[in-house]
Amino acid sequence: MADIDVVIVGAGLAGLVAARELTAAGARVRLLDKGVGPGGRLATHRIDDATLDHGAQFFTVRSDEFDDLVEHWRADGASVERWSTGFAQATDVRAGPPGVTSTAGDGHPRYVVTGGMETLAKTLARGLDVVVDTCVTAIWARDGRWRVAATGVQGMRTYDAAAVLCTAPVPQALALLDRGATVLPPDAEASLRALAYDPCLALLAVVDRDPELPTPGGVQFAEGPVRWLADNARKGVSAVPAVTLHAAGDWSATWYEAADRVVGVTLYAWLAPWLGPASVRTWQVKRWRYSQPRNPADEHVVRTDVDELPIAFAGDAFGHARVEGAARSGLAAAAALVRG
Ligand SMILES: Cc1cc2nc3c(=O)[nH]c(=O)nc-3n(C[C@H](O)[C@H](O)[C@H](O)COP(=O)(O)OP(=O)(O)OC[C@H]3O[C@@H](n4cnc5c(N)ncnc54)[C@H](O)[C@@H]3O)c2cc1C
Secondary structure: OOOEEEEEEOOEHHHHHHHHHHHHOOOOEEEEOOOOOOEOOOOEEEEOOEEEEOOOOOEEOOOHHHHHHHHHHHHOOOOEEEEEOOOEEEOOHHHOHHHEEEOOOOOOOEEEEOOOHHHHHHHHHOOOOEEOOEEEEEEEEEOOEEEEEEEEOOEEEEEEEEEEEEOOOHHHHHHHHHHOOOOOOHHHHHHHHOOOEEEEEEEEEEEOOOOOOOOOOEEEEOOOOEEEEEEOOOOOOOOOOEEEEEEOHHHHHHHOOOOHHHHHHHHHHHHHHHHOOOOEEEEEEEEEEEEEEOOOEOOOOEEEEEOOEEEEEOOOOEOOOHHHHHHHHHHHHHHHHHHO
8 A cells, every 4th residue: 555645756846836735635745856955956056155056046927826826935934035127138148248238127026035046945845755865766557556666865665656746857757757667648758758958057156256247146148158147146145256157058068078177167268257356266067967948848737647547747848947837837737636
């Protein structure tokens, strides 16, 4: 007899939102995540006295559904703060600060989380059954239950459940089904296999003084090898100035396997003119193999059955991308599983 109703693979935002909804509906839910803590791409890194978001940098609220959810998070103690209504716009990082074309926002509020994005995940995970440091290795159906094999600090273990929700990036989720020899219905299989993601190489740089980036402290680039740079101190996340730079997807794909030193030196050469009077004290390179979906599916969740057992797929590759898309997909996944 299984002790849980739903196993959720992945305690990123989609998994956490779905778990909270399912738990509120009375289901027994367990989340498994290979990371050292919950959050996935809501990730914050510390270097000395600096705090840097190295995945999601902020989130935008565009829908009433997400606006309501963020209000619930706040009521539950999440320290979500408004940062701006947009960022400085530039064409190409290589043009340097004179290449800034606009500092006007588009009116939609952008939010950050005090303490960094991972703090939001920790708040949302409170009271949930989250098993971290545990990598799911295979998923299959047998004898009327889902079996989810995982390896973690306690060794290998198989979790049983009536339903499974996969929120890992879709290629990673499909690899788990492949390893369990689980065959999905052809229409679900085809739509899931079509989903692809861009990688992202990130440079995290702690600097010795305010780099004087244009208001509000973040710059978006439309073209070229870099998409984003921002000062985590101007966001209110870091006690000392510390810059996150995100390379573009195509540049990141080309350089993904290069050594940190090569990636860091190349990205630093483009960053330096933006730092004004500041110098870099120390830097690190971070890699995201599945950074952002290239072609999100139209629907917020894909839910199907294998041997009459429900399985759903959710995350930022479903509906709308980014933090808002992941959260709304989590809500849709919970609703789809509660409906049965
Ligand atoms: C560099 C970068 C910059 C971004 N910037 C922004 C931004 O500024 N604004 C914005 O709105 N969005 C941004 N995003 C996107 C945003 O972070 C994501 O859309 C959102 O966090 C995705 O949440 P998710 O739950 O769908 O997936 P994830 O956060 O990826 O969660 C999936 C989880 O599955 C776990 N997992 C995977 N495989 C296994 C396994 N085998 N076993 C156990 N666990 C597993 C992972 O550890 C992870 O925790 C950015 C993303 C990146 C990478």
